Amino acid sequence: MRISLFITCYNDTLFPETGKSVVRVLERLGHTVEFRKEQTCCGQMHWNTGYLHEAVPIIRHFVGVYRDAETVVAPSSSCVSMMRDHYLKAAEMAGDAKLAADVEALLPRVYEFTELLVKRLGVEDVGATFPHKVTLHTSCHSQRSLHLGDIPVRLLNKVRGLELLSIENPQECCGFGGTFSIKNADVSSAMLAEKVRTVLNTGAEVCTAVDNSCLMHIYGSLHRQRTLVRTAHIAEILASTGGQA
Amino acid sequence: MPSESDARLAILGSIRNALRVPAERNDAARAAEYAAIPRDYKRSGTRQGEALLELFTHRLQEYDAGVQRAPSGKIADAIGGLLAERGRHRIAIPDEVPRTWLPPGYPFEEAAGLDSMQLDKLDGVLTGCTVAIAETGSIVLQNAAAQGRRALSLVPDYHLCVVFASQVVETVPECFARLDATANLPTTFFSGPSATADIEMTRIKGVHGPRYLDVLLVVD
Amino acid sequence: MSAPQSHWTNRSFPEAAKELLADSQIRRNVRHATDVIQAKRNRVVGELPDWEALREAGSAIRAHALEHLDEYLVEFERNCTRAGGTVHWARDAAEANRIILGLIQRHQAKEVIKIKTMTSEEIGLNRHLEANGVRPHETDLAELIVQLGHDKPSHFVVPALHKNRQQVREIFQREMHLPELGDKPEDLCAAARAYLREKYLRIKVAVSGANFLVAENGAVCIVESEGNGRMCLTLPDVLISLVGIEKVLPRFRDLEVVLQTLPRSATGERMNPYNSIWTGVHEGDGPKEFHVVLLDNGRSPILADGEARQTLKCIRCAACLNACPVYHQTGGHAYESAYPGPIGAILTPQLHSMEQGRTLPYASSLCGACYEVCPVKINIPEVLIHLRGKVVEQDQKTLGGKLGVWNVGMQAAAFVMSSAQRFTLAQHMGQLAQKIFVSKSGFIERLPFMLSGWTQTRDLKALPQQSFRDWWAERESNGGDATGAAKESRDAK
Structure with missing residues (x-):
């Protein structure tokens, strides 16, 4: 299958390793990955902060870039949920019927990375080896918008050597919420402190998730506290064949 | 000072304005919309007979209510036994409580003539009910025969309620179907004794309503 | 007649939250209470296989009622009046306060007993009555704790959940003159029972809210636990119910849905101990005079906003508060409103104009836990974003807002993206410019201005020197094979 990678703006800039891992996993499974260099951002930051009209050109740009793509994958549940939950509304708000029609035609072909593997490609064992203790942070958008359920767990369970440790209050937000972490920095920090305590309580070496945004937030505190626990996007674990993620 | 009828017109006008509808609306269209509301929830239960009564009993017990059974010929004996066990003597009864329920030797008091202060001094109250819901362990009282006015089952500290097996339904919708004909009567659902969890979420039985509840389930 | 000041302030949410976050006792109390309710709620919701169908029906019933609100209110008025009740209409808080005080004064009452009603908190009724020589006695245990403690409610099902048993004991010891009172919840309840019993039997006027109005037969429904509600509804001669106009249900049978979802969502019980349903006045049973005061106070304009209208579907179960990770940290007082938590974050700014609550739509990480538990499916995150859009639009109309750091930054980012x-x-440019902030460990530990909040507790990962797209371009120019990719990946470490 020809799969077009929407890397997302922050992964592109901050987490290139995640993108490389997605490419590695999909190519290992025999698929062709393309990267459309016109891509930028899904518009989530603007939309969620209330800059609704400013998000529209970004959304239009995204749809223009991928209109003819066979399948699109993004290693970020929050960006995919932005598309599924808000794109149609944005098109309606802009009074752009053409954009609305394009959105409806495109969205069924857009997948979050683990969702693509399990639901679209029917793969759970991607041939990975990762001999470490891992805990999974269930990001809000992955559970409540995309309803990924146990998809990430099923993939991690098939990774050789990986020991998956359960975490207390998995349903609770890490407190990132995009610009929430800046506008309400104190509350966000308090939420993060609880999340990090539960991560540390698991005894895991690595905390993983399907979203680097949460992981960046969680690692911000793990690093500040000088702990040895690392974070790694699930794609990096699934790409690993024995060495480091 | 603005009059209340001004306020009425202003509020209704503001609503119609906000909803962008004309002052004269179409009743038939509204009825059709109402009928189209999806109601795919469970309407009737699946349990019958003993299974239904067991569920009801179990749910009542979870609320710390006492539950006993008696056949219809032994109601008075069972009530006498319960009152003796609880040490309750002066019991209020609403109008039309069947005399066959009343064990001899107790000074039952007709509640119709008692005010709240007098009720407060009694040991308890004996009533029947209109319908009961097994799934939620709830009993429904209305201002009707053998149930009386609402204060009766509220002011005294002990309530003994007689429920016939035929009055027990499984689900909340089945209960509302039975209440439909008497929907305008004062109605009280009670589920176990009065309770609160306002302090540290610790459930405490009996705040202002009766602290003790016994249910006599009549099964033949 | 005087109009006393509200005890809610105009503080912004971040400001109020900061103060509450420093109170570890409140945070412990809130956390404990919400954990307990959530666990109970999840258990009793989980046992209903038709839960989603009940949510769907509840949502549709409430939405339908709002779309025909004028018709159902008129129908309610007609049927309530026919049954012997009197219906009053109040455009705003002042009008409602005036009507209620007038009714109380007509009966020369100096005291009233009250059932917990957040609507009365919304209009500041207690302060209005006190200022005019009428003493209101709260009868719900939690509201009594709040009232005697000269405090504010922080939750609308369990308003005193921020207080623990020792704090409640202190309040009761002081205000009820019971120096020997213990701190077991049983002792505290017994004290409240004794304190209020005399009032129930003596005071002749009661004030309540209502959970639901039924248009079809003019019925009013109140859901409660302690029996204090039943005392107030049945023993006094006069009952006055203050009810928001949005609380009407079309038909009696609609109660079969909400009386399943409300108790399970609110207190985690299959059914709460008492539900009272009555119509007007019933000879020989309950009050001789019954008044319903229908309150608008900013509700009707919300109906005009197709996106935000769903806010008014709310049945006040507070499940969204119990599920909210922000509420877990701050408790209710940070919202500076009778309506705290996620529903408050969307309701307060709409009721009291966006000015007062402009920081509330941002008091959420948009995690979606509120929507997931809502028994009438109010998509709170969606409405939050919608209201954020309104805040931004308002902002952009002022020069200060236009030139503000947020707007300039977002405009620039939109241009770039x-x-x-x-x-x-x-x-x-970012890869170059960040160099002044990046520490030896390769992380950003301090940022200036509005970004400084982030780096108070968190480090920020520095931008790697090669973005993904640059790596991809390099890979393509190298022939684009997987080995190349693996090698590049190792080099990037």
Whole structure:
């Protein structure tokens, strides 16, 4: 299958390793990955902060870039949920019927990375080896918008050597919420402190998730506290064949 | 000072304005919309007979209510036994409580003539009910025969309620179907004794309503 | 007649939250209470296989009632009046306060007993009555704790959940003159029972809210636990119910849905101990005079906003508060409103104009836990974003807002994000510009201005020197094979 990678703006800039891992996993499974260099951002930051009209050109740009793509994958549940939950509304708000029609035609072909593997490609064992203790942070958008359920767990369970440790209050937000972490920095920090305590309580070496945004937030505190626990996007674990993620 | 009828017109006008509808609306269209509301929830239960009564009993017990059974010929004996066990003597009864329920030797008091202060001094109250819901362990009282006015089952500290097996339904919708004909009567659902969890979420039985509840389930 | 000041302030949410976050006792109390309710709620919701169908029906019933609100209110008025009740209409808080005080004064009452009603908190009724020589006695245990403690409610099902048993004991010891009172919840309840019993039997006027009005037969429904509600509804001669106009249900049978979802969502019980349903006045049973005061106070204009209208579907179960990770940290007082938590964050700014609550739509990480538990499916995150959009629009109408750091930043980012050339250029500039902030460990530990909040407790990962797109371009120019990719990946470490 020809799969077009929407890397997302922050992964592109901050987490290139995640993108490389997605490419590695999909190519290992025999698929062709393309990267459309016109891509930028899904518009989530603007939309969620209330800059609704400013998000529209970004959304239009995204749809223009991928209109003819066979399948699109993004290693970020929050960006995919932005598309599924808000794109149609944005098109309606802009009074752009053409954009609305394009959105409806495109969205069924857009997948979050683990969702693509399990639901679209029917793969759970991607041939990975990762001999470490891992805990999974269930990001809000992955559970409540995309309803990924146990998809990430099923993939991690098939990774050789990986020991998956359960975490207390998995349903609770890490407190990132995009610009929430800046506008309400104190509350966000308090939420993060609880999340990090539960991560540390698991005894895991690595905390993983399907979203680097949460992981960046969680690692911000793990690093500040000088702990040895690392974070790694699930794609990096699934790409690993024995060495480091 | 603005009059209340001004306020009425202003509020209704503001609503119609906000909803962008004309002052004269179409009743038939509204009825059709109402009928189209999806109601795919469970309407009737699946349990019958003993299974239904067991569920009801179990749910009542979870609320710390006492539950006993008696056949219809032994109601008075069972009530006498319960009152003796609880040490309750002066019991209020609403109008039309069947005399066959009343064990001899107790000074039952007709509640119709008692005010709240007098009720407060009694040991308890004996009533029947209109319908009961097994799934939620709830009993429904209305201002009707053998149930009386609402204060009766509220002011005294002990309530003994007689429920016939035929009055027990499984689900909340089945209960509302039975209440439909008497929907305008004062109605009280009670589920176990009065309770609160306002302090540290610790459930405490009996705040202002009766602290003790016994249910006599009549099964033949 | 005087109009006393509200005890809610105009503080912004971040400001109020900061103060509450420093109170570890409140945070412990809130956390404990919400954990307990959530666990109970999850258990009793989980046992209903038709839960989603009940949510769907509840949502549709409430939405339908709102779309025909004028018709159902008129129908309610007609049927309530026919049954012997009197219906009053109040456009705003002042009008409602005036009507209620007038009714109380007509009966020369100096005291009233009250059932917990957040609507009365919304209009500041207690302060209005006190200022005019009428003493209101709260009868719900939690509201009694709040009232005697000269405090504010922080939750609308369990208003005193921020207080623990020792704090409640202190309040009761002081205010009820019971120096020997213990701190077991049983002792505290017994004290409240004794304190209030005399009032129930003596005071002749009661004030309540209502959970639901039924248009079809003019019925009013109140859901409660302690029996204090039943005392107030049945023993006094006069009952006055203050009810928001949105609380009407079309038909009696609609109660079969909400009386399943409300108790399970609110207190985690299959059914709460008492539900009272009555119509007007019933000879020989309950009050001789019954008044319903229908309150608008900013509700009707909300109906005009097709997106935000769903806010008014709320049945006040507070499940969204119990599920909210923000509420877990701050408790209710940070919202500075009778309506705290996620529903408050969307209701308060709409009721009291966006000015007062402009920080509330941002008091959420948009995690979606509120929507997931809502028994009438109010998509709170969606409404939050919608209201954020309104805040931004308002902001952009002022010069200060236009030139503000948020607007300038967001405009610039939107310009950058709609072109790949500009985005790539911005990445390269960022890689260079960040150098002044990056520490030896390769992390950013301190940022200036509005970003400083982040780095108070968190480090920020520095931008790697090669973005993904640059790596991809390099890979393509190298022939684009997987080995190349693996090698590049190792080199990037």
